[in-house]
Amino acid sequence: MRIGAHVSGSGSLDKAIDRALDIGAECIQLFPSAPQGWGFKVPDEKIVAEFKRKAFEQGVGPNVFHGIYLVSLGADDPALVQRGKASLVKYMNVAGDMGVQGVIFHLNSHKGRGFDGVFGQVIEGIREVLAQSPPDVQLILENSAGMGNHIGSKFAEIGAFVRELDDPRVQVCLDTQHSFAAGYDLRTPDGVDAVMDEFDRDIGVQHLVAVHCNDSKPPLGGALDRHENIGEGQMGIGAFEAILGHSAFADVPFYLEVPGYEGKGPDEPNVTTMKSVRERAAPDAR
Numbered sequence: 001m002r003i004g005a006h007v008s009g010s011g012s013l014d015k016a017i018d019r020a021l022d023i024g025a026e027c028i029q030l031f032p033s034a035p036q037g038w039g040f041k042v043p044d045e046k047i048v049a050e051f052k053r054k055a056f057e058q059g060v061g062p063n064v065f066h067g068i069y070l071v072s073l074g075a076d077d078p079a080l081v082q083r084g085k086a087s088l089v090k091y092m093n094v095a096g097d098m099g100v101q102g103v104i105f106h107l108n109s110h111k112g113r114g115f116d117g118v119f120g121q122v123i124e125g126i127r128e129v130l131a132q133s134p135p136d137v138q139l140i141l142e143n144s145a146g147m148g149n150h151i152g153s154k155f156a157e158i159g160a161f162v163r164e165l166d167d168p169r170v171q172v173c174l175d176t177q178h179s180f181a182a183g184y185d186l187r188t189p190d191g192v193d194a195v196m197d198e199f200d201r202d203i204g205v206q207h208l209v210a211v212h213c214n215d216s217k218p219p220l221g222g223a224l225d226r227h228e229n230i231g232e233g234q235m236g237i238g239a240f241e242a243i244l245g246h247s248a249f250a251d252v253p254f255y256l257e258v259p260g261y262e263g264k265g266p267d268e269p270n271v272t273t274m275k276s277v278r279e280r281a282a283p284d285a286r
Contacts, residue, residue, distance in 0.1 A: 001249060002026040003213075003274045005256040005266035006066065013043050013098070017054035023268040024275070029064045029104065029210075029255040032094055036069060038083055040090050043098070052099050062253055064140065064210060065091050067105030073125035074110045074118035074151055085125050092133035102138030104173045104210060107151035107161075115157055122151070123164055130167055140210060142173040145181035146223040153182040153223075155202040162207055172203055175212035175257075176243065177228070180235055183221040187235055192242040205248045213240070213254040213274060229258045230273045240274065245281040 004027030009016040016030045033040045043051075055061050071084035091103045110118040130139060141161060146153035152161075162170055176186060184198075185191040199205060215233030217226035222234075231237035243249060254274060256266040 001244065001251060001278060002062075002253045003256075003271055003278060004028050004060075004063075004253055005271060006030065007266065012047050012050075014047055014050035014054055017051065017058060017060050020060050021058060023266065024271045025060070025256075025266070027061050027063055027253045027255065029066050029257075031066055031068070032091060032098075033068065035066070038068070038070065038087065040087065042090075042094065048098050055099065061099075062101040063099075064101050064255070065095050065103045067091055067103050069106065071105050072108035073122045074108060074113070076111050076113065081121070081125060085129050088129045088139070089132045092129065092137050092139065095137045096134035100137070102140045102169075102171065102209070104140040104142050104212075106142055106144065109149040110151050112149055115151060118151065119160065119164075123161065126161070126165060126170070130165075130169060133169070135169070138169050138171045138209060140171045140173045142212065143175055143178050143182070145175075145178040145225040146183070146221075147181075147225055153178070155199050159202040159204070162203055170207075171209040172207045173210040173212060174199070174208060175214065176235070176239070177212070177214035177216040177233075178225060180216045180220055180239075181218050181222045181224055181226075185220055186243055187220075187239045189242045189245060192239075192246050196246055196248045199248070208248060208252055211243075211249065211252055211254045213256050214258055215239075227258055229261060230256070230270050230277075237273075237277065240277045241281045243281075244277055 005025040006029040007016045007019040009030040020028045144150040144153045152158050184195045214227040215235045217228045218224040219234045258270050260267040
């Protein structure tokens with residue numbers, strides 16, 4: 001179990017490794033381009049080599065990319081869907097070049113057509129992305145908080161994609177805040193046991209390859225994607241002790257996506273808090 005964080009790759013992607021070391025992160029998530037736009041520039045070979053060198057020499061990893069927020073494979077606009085697929089293909093191929101494990105992305109909204117109404121379209125889109133991607137890079141589905149018409153707030157929906165695609169590259173990221181906002185109560189050991197039993201039934205714990213580690217501003221079932229610093233939200237520090245104490249998370253990297261104490265994103269105090277939780281909870285993994 002490694003404790004990491006989402007860090008910036010601005011200026012040069014290899015600087016993300018330096019920023020990880022500054023806050024004590026053991027693994028990182030980053031955007032290789034602006035998260036709110038379609039623009040993308042393939043990184044220079046020297047930058048790729050430097051990223052890989054720093055990650056190896058400093059022991060930072062496993063590392064992942066996060067797909068841009070505009071990707072929406074269930075959209076009703078064919079042009080938007082096509083741009084989303086193209087963006088994921090670019091990220092997957094750069095991930096392969098940089099030795100990054102995979103690309104985590106949001107399934108986004110079904111635009112009122114319902115899960116069943118977009119299921120086939122999303123499956124087709126993911127298959128097209130995989131067909132143009134390296135064989136050793138994972139495409140990682142992230143669960144949603146249940147806001148509006150978003151896909152994937154229920155484990156059963158994520159599991160349906162995983163089973164239908166039946167590809168070892170298709171894996172899952174569990175976001176703690178999204179889960180809590182979607183009604184999965186992670187605040188106690190018994191609660192985590194029940195949630196992970198459902199995860200295993202509907203998805204399979206063998207498909208869990210990453211955790212987005214966030215406390216929650218909204219209450220249980222609040223259906224809003226609003227992250228809080230560890231221990232300062234509605235989940236509380238006990239939730240993270242319960243989560244890290246569960247055997248399903250023993251070998252899964254945790255990536256903080258918290259606002260930070262100065263509002264600049266994941267920081268050393270949050271990383272240190274999670275490392276302390278790991279020391280207390282992990283030896284008693286259920």
